[in-house]
Amino acid sequence: MRKLSALALAALASFILAPSSEVEARDQINIVGSSTVYPYGTVNAQRLGESGYKTPTYNPIGTGGGMKAFCAGVGVDYPDITGASRPMKAKEAKLCQENGVTNVIEVMWANDGITFSHSNEAVEFELTREEIFTAMAAKVVVDGEVVENPYTSWNQINSSLPDYKIEVLVAPPTSGTRDAFDGKVMEAGCTLEAVTGSDDGCTDYREDGRIIEMGENDTLIVQKLVEDVERFGYFGYSYLKDNGDKLQPSKVEGVMPSGATIASYEYPMARPLFIYLKADHIGVIPGIQEFAQMMVSDNAIGDNGYLTKIGAAPMVPELVDRVRNITDSLDPMGFDIADCANKVHPLKDAGYAFSSGLCK
Amino acid sequence: MTDLSKRLASEKRFKYFAMFAMCLSLFFVVILMLKIFTTGSGAFIRTTIEASVYFDPSAIEVTNESSVKAINKASYVNLADQIVKDNHPNLSDEKFILVREMYTRKFDFQLRDYIASNPNIIGKTVTMEITASSDLDQIVKGNYPRDVPEAQRKINDYQLSVLDSLDADGKISSTFNLWFFTNGDSRDPETAGILGALMGSFYALLICFSFAFPVGLLASIYLEEFVRPGKLTDFIEVNINNLAAVPSIVYGLLGLGMLIGVFGMPYQVPLVGGLVLGFMTLPTIIIASRASLRGVPPSIREGALAVGATKTQTVFHHVIPLSLPGSLTGTIIGMAQALGETAPLLMVGMVAFVMDIPGGALDPATGLPSQIYLWSESAERGFLEKTSAGIMLLLGFLIIMNTIAVIIRRKLEVKW
Numbered sequence: 001m002r003k004l005s006a007l008a009l010a011a012l013a014s015f016i017l018a019p020s021s022e023v024e025a026r027d028q029i030n031i032v033g034s035s036t037v038y039p040y041g042t043v044n045a046q047r048l049g050e051s052g053y054k055t056p057t058y059n060p061i062g063t064g065g066g067m068k069a070f071c072a073g074v075g076v077d078y079p080d081i082t083g084a085s086r087p088m089k090a091k092e093a094k095l096c097q098e099n100g101v102t103n104v105i106e107v108m109w110a111n112d113g114i115t116f117s118h119s120n121e122a123v124e125f126e127l128t129r130e131e132i133f134t135a136m137a138a139k140v141v142v143d144g145e146v147v148e149n150p151y152t153s154w155n156q157i158n159s160s161l162p163d164y165k166i167e168v169l170v171a172p173p174t175s176g177t178r179d180a181f182d183g184k185v186m187e188a189g190c191t192l193e194a195v196t197g198s199d200d201g202c203t204d205y206r207e208d209g210r211i212i213e214m215g216e217n218d219t220l221i222v223q224k225l226v227e228d229v230e231r232f233g234y235f236g237y238s239y240l241k242d243n244g245d246k247l248q249p250s251k252v253e254g255v256m257p258s259g260a261t262i263a264s265y266e267y268p269m270a271r272p273l274f275i276y277l278k279a280d281h282i283g284v285i286p287g288i289q290e291f292a293q294m295m296v297s298d299n300a301i302g303d304n305g306y307l308t309k310i311g312a313a314p315m316v317p318e319l320v321d322r323v324r325n326i327t328d329s330l331d332p333m334g335f336d337i338a339d340c341a342n343k344v345h346p347l348k349d350a351g352y353a354f355s356s357g358l359c360k
Numbered sequence: 361m362t363d364l365s366k367r368l369a370s371e372k373r374f375k376y377f378a379m380f381a382m383c384l385s386l387f388f389v390v391i392l393m394l395k396i397f398t399t400g401s402g403a404f405i406r407t408t409i410e411a412s413v414y415f416d417p418s419a420i421e422v423t424n425e426s427s428v429k430a431i432n433k434a435s436y437v438n439l440a441d442q443i444v445k446d447n448h449p450n451l452s453d454e455k456f457i458l459v460r461e462m463y464t465r466k467f468d469f470q471l472r473d474y475i476a477s478n479p480n481i482i483g484k485t486v487t488m489e490i491t492a493s494s495d496l497d498q499i500v501k502g503n504y505p506r507d508v509p510e511a512q513r514k515i516n517d518y519q520l521s522v523l524d525s526l527d528a529d530g531k532i533s534s535t536f537n538l539w540f541f542t543n544g545d546s547r548d549p550e551t552a553g554i555l556g557a558l559m560g561s562f563y564a565l566l567i568c569f570s571f572a573f574p575v576g577l578l579a580s581i582y583l584e585e586f587v588r589p590g591k592l593t594d595f596i597e598v599n600i601n602n603l604a605a606v607p608s609i610v611y612g613l614l615g616l617g618m619l620i621g622v623f624g625m626p627y628q629v630p631l632v633g634g635l636v637l638g639f640m641t642l643p644t645i646i647i648a649s650r651a652s653l654r655g656v657p658p659s660i661r662e663g664a665l666a667v668g669a670t671k672t673q674t675v676f677h678h679v680i681p682l683s684l685p686g687s688l689t690g691t692i693i694g695m696a697q698a699l700g701e702t703a704p705l706l707m708v709g710m711v712a713f714v715m716d717i718p719g720g721a722l723d724p725a726t727g728l729p730s731q732i733y734l735w736s737e738s739a740e741r742g743f744l745e746k747t748s749a750g751i752m753l754l755l756g757f758l759i760i761m762n763t764i765a766v767i768i769r770r771k772l773e774v775k776w
Contacts, residue, residue, distance in 0.1 A: 028716075028724065030627070039739060042713040043547045055715035057724045059628065060737070077624065120512075217737050242739035244512035245505055304457065 026076045029056035029287055033066025034176045035218070036112060036236040037083030037273055040307050044295045047306070051294075053287040058083070063176030070276060071096035080281045080288055084274040085112065085176030085236070086183075087358045093340035103279035106335040108323055109296050110312035113237045113262035114181050114269040115249040122229040123162045125250035129189030129268060131157050132252075135166045136211055138204040141191045149206045169214050169221050169233040170205065180271045181234055183357055188268070222246060237262060238311025262313035265353035272354050273312070282330065292327040296320070319352075396755075400748025406537035406550060407497040408489035409463060409526060411447045415439070415475065415482045424480045431476045436468035443467075443490075448522070458519050464491040466551045489535060494549035494742035496523060500532060504741055514741075540749065544717045545731065549742025552735075554750055556717045560630050560710065560725030561699060567634025567721055568641060568698055573691050575638075576645030577680075580687070583646075584653040585675050604643035611640045612707025620708065628709035631721040636704045641694035648690020652683040657776050685772035689765045696761040700754065702729040728754050 029048075031041055038060040049055030061069065063084045070082035071092060078101075088106070096104060116132060118125070134140050134157050140149050154161040171178040182203040190202035205211040214221050214233075221233040222243050232250075237257060240249055249257050253268050261267040275292065282288045294300060300307045301314060308314065315323070326333050334346030345358035417423070419442050421434040441460065444467075445451065448459050464470070467490060474488065475481055495514045498504040500523075510517050526532050543553025587593055615636035619625045625632050656679050664674040705711060711730040718725035726734065732750040735743045 030724075035737065038713070038737075039547070045713065046547050046715060049715055057628065057712045057714045059709055059712035060734075077626065219737055219739065239739045242514070242741065244514075245508045 026285055028054040029081060029285055029291060030079045031056050031058040031081040031083060031275075032061055032069045032079040033059075033081075033083035033275075034063040034085040034273075035060040036063075036085035036177055036238075037275065039238055039310060040110070040273070040295075040312055041081075041083045041275070043306060043310065044291065044300065047294055047300075048287055048291050051290070053290065056081075056287070056291060062172075062174040063179065064174045067092040068095070070278070071099055071101050073099045074101055074278065074280045076285070078278070080278050080285050081291065082276050084276060086180045086271065087274060087345075087354070087360070088276065088340060090341055090343045090359050093337050093359060096337050097341050101278060101280075102337050103332075104335070104337050105277040105279050105292075105326060105330060105332045107275045107277060107292050107296065107327060108272045108315070108319065109275060109292075110273050110301050110307060111262050111265075111270050111315055112273050112311070112313060113257040113267050114177060114184065114234050114271065115237055115240045115257050116185075116232060116234050116252060116269070117225065117240055117247045117249045118232045119225050119229040120246055120248050122164070122248075124248060125154075125161065126254065127161075127250050128253055129185050130191060131161075131189070132185050133189030133191065133202075136168055136170075136205055137186065137190070137192075137202070138206045139192065139201050141195050144195065146192060146195055149208075152210075164230040166210050167212065167228070167231045168210065169212050169224055169231060171234070172213055172215060177234070177236060181269070184269045184271065236311065237313065241311040259308070259313045263315065270313070270353070271357075272315070279330065279332075289327065289330060293324075296323050296327055396748045396751050399745055400750075400752045402501050402503065402745040403540055403749030404537050405501075405534045406539070407492040407500045408533055408535055409492050410531040410533065411443060411488055411490050412485055413443050413471070413474075413488045413490075414446060414485040416442060417483050420475075420482055422475070422482070424482050428476055432472060434472070436471040436475075439471055440467035443471075455518065458516065459522060462493055462496050462515075462519055462522065464493050464550050465548050466491075466546075469551075489533065491539075491550055492532075494740060497550055498741045499523070500534075503744070540746070544715045545713060545726070545734070546715060547713075549738075549740050549746060552743070552746055554728070554731065554746075554753060556714055557726045557728050557731035557750070558753075559718050560633075560714075560731075561727040563630035563718060563721040563725065564634040564637055564705075564710070564727055565695055565699060567631055568637040568695060569691070571635055571638035572641045572645055572694070573687075576642050576691070577649055577687055579642075580646045580649035580653060581675060581680070584650050585671070585679065600643050600646055604647060607703070608640055608701050609703035609707065611636050612704035614639060615704060615708045626722065628712050628714075628724045629722050630710070630718065630725050630727075632708045633705050633710045633725075633727060634721065636708055637695075637698035637701060640701065640704060641691070641698050644694035644697070645687065645691050648693075649683070649687040652686020652690070653679060655686065655776075656682045682774055685768050685774075689769045689773075692761050692765040692768070696758050696765075699727075699757060699761070700729055702727075702733055705730045728757070 029045075031045065033041075038058060042058045045056040045058055063086060066079070066082040066084065067088065070079050072078055096102070116127065134149075135151060135154065137149060139146050140151075141147075142150065151157055151166060153163050153165050155163045171181070186203045187199060190199060192201055193199050214224070218235045218239050221235060222239065225231050225233050226246050240247055240257070255261050255267045257267045257269070262270040275295065277288055277292055295307070299305055301312060301320070302308065305312075314320070322333065325331070339345070340359040343359050348355055348358050416439065419439045420436070422431050440463075444460050444463060445456065448456075451459060470491060492500070495504070496519070499506055499515050499520075504514070506513070506515075506520060515523070523532070539551055540553050542555055543551055544556030546552040583593060583596065615632055619632050619635060620627060660678050660682065661674050664678050665671075669677065702711075705727050710725060710727050711733060712724065712726060713734070714724050714726050716723070728750065732747055732754065735747040735750060
């Protein structure tokens with residue numbers, strides 16, 4: 001009896017004593033989103049923490065999952081910032097709008113390149129996007145007709161390529177990297193449209209076991225690539241940078257991914273990276289604006305910046321000026337959730353390589 | 361005769377098959393352990409660089425008279441840079457950046473802690489072991505090759521030459537990595553520690569125990585002592601056994617939908633994580649408690665009732681004390697299982713970069729298994745050994761909990 005009441009007391013005490021700090025308002029930024037942005041976002045979060053704020057938390061649930069959580073509502077129960085490895089979609093803007101999340105600031109802060117990589121010990125590949133599409137798509141065009149993908153090795157697609165079996169490790173559908181890869185490579189290299197007249201099936205991967213879907217865990221993909229030199233995988237540039245002793249990227253359309261070729265979009269699989277700020281939370285939860293300002297500062301994305309060093313590729317100066325203007329003034333510069341839901345974006349006609357993907 | 365020898369031979373064969381099966385499973389366990397221990401042991405050791413440190417009063421914002429609070433608040437970034445320059449004289453700006461990168465980025469924190477724990481140090485010169493950066497550490501430990509082309513390495517040729525000359529002077533050494541046990545997560549592998557995740561798991565298990573143990577015990581007492589066995593108890597029993605087999609991620613979804621969605625509890629806190637783990641452990645506790653209640657002989661109850669005790673008195677004075685070891689064993693085993701669960705934590709957001717060490721069940725936190733998962737995802741080579749070291753720690757805790765369960769069962773359980 002005595003033992004039991006002591007236990008009950010301990011239980012009660014733990015419930016009462018447990019709440020320490022954040023019972024009412026939150027004083028710690030809550031970030032969700034892309035696992036590609038995670039390494040950068042967390043390094044930036046740590047720097048913000050060192051400058052006197054509470055270190056923000058970052059929950060890597062993928063770009064799609066992040067958007068869903070971010071657009072769920074306004075208030076301390078909802079995330080303040082979401083990281084995205086692709087621009088917000090019109091569908092997601094609509095969700096935001098429906099839930100009253102109408103004041104959103106889009107911060108495009110750097111570029112990243114999706115690398116199509118394989119083991120260092122293998123022969124270097126030089127591919128075109130059409131060849132990658134032909135290797136990976138469920139249906140391809142052979143002699144003017146749409147057929148189930150018949151290719152089993154790379155040299156069947158292009159005789160100058162080595163006789164490596166086709167096997168590609170891909171990210172799950174919730175991944176922003178996969179969305180970006182589908183847009184940049186599968187759709188861009190799609191040959192179906194010329195025959196069928198529509199882009200249906202361009203992003204369908206073959207299902208005969210040659211395309212292997214992995215989780216969000218890029219480290220695991222690296223390990224799998226090392227095990228079998230003929231396998232390929234795709235992921236963000238920072239992973240390649242950290243695993244330079246194990247992996248090599250393929251040249252795409254004759255261009256090697258590097259900070260410079262990604263920044264200039266000469267490398268065809270380059271893409272912008274974003275964070276989205278909930279403007280209604282600025283001033284309520286401390287440090288949101290400072291977080292964004294730090295992320296786009298020269299210290300972070302300059303030549304020797306702490307984000308550049310771990311793989312973020314710089315943006316063209318005019319976009320850097322634009323984004324610094326946005327984070328300093330908190331003026332979204334024409335980005336509006338209602339417009340975005342209708343596929344309208346201020347940079348849509350600006351002629352950048354990524355323009356067509358904005359608010360798609 | 362032949363029949364007997366045949367039977368004996370078949371017995372022998374069977375024995376060898378069984379032995380082979382056991383050896384095979386042992387073999388896999390040993391391989392797994394070896395792999396984890398060889399990769400993980402590095403995390404307990406850090407590479408340090410010996411440097412002479414002059415606590416230059418003009419480069420420090422505080423004085424010997426300053427309070428600990430002021431010392432902890434001041435910045436030592438400039439002092440750290442100054443010390444690197446003093447130890448590597450005549451560096452160009454470009455080379456200075458390269459050399460500075462060889463030391464931990466948190467050099468200034470190490471200086472701060474030293475000043476805080478050594479009063480009157482300002483103005484003096486001491487020799488300190490400065491933690492090296494993770495990239496250097498990995499090269500020294502041999503986890504990162506140095507014979508690959510420079511472009512594929514994170515430490516360039518110049519930094520390697522500096523490293524070699526430091527090594528020749530005997531200034532590179534290895535010491536125990538205390539930070540691994542005292543720090544929260546960090547994006548710099550050399551300063552990343554497990555304490556934050558450990559506290560997160562501790563609070564979650566505390567909540568789990570405070571919720572699941574009383575509820576589970578009471579439920580099993582009701583089912584065993586107060587309700588007449590019948591269709592209803594059969595129905596409940598089937599459902600409890602069913603719940604015990606439900607995949608843990610389902611409980612995570614329950615937490616996300618009900619606790620966070622309907623009751624509006626906060627995301628990524630041990631309170632919710634603990635409750636979810638509690639739901640998960642509840643069936644295990646009820647099953648174990650019921651079994652141990654059933655093990656108490658009816659004569660004890662009848663004796664108590666015969667001298668005029670009420671049902672409640674009988675249960676609380678006699679039955680529970682006798683069955684408690686069994687219930688506790690079940691609870692501890694259930695909690696050990698809960699400690700290793702990642703899926704439910706994933707659903708309630710306890711998988712996140714959290715640097716601050718949680719001070720209570722309402723602070724954002726990760727758990728041990730989710731921290732291991734996060735580290736395993738990180739690209740930096742230094743996190744590889746942290747991942748394995750985290751697994752070692754988790755295994756250690758599981759062994760401790762299961763041992764306690766065995767001891768309780770052996771020592772306290774009454775045999776009839």
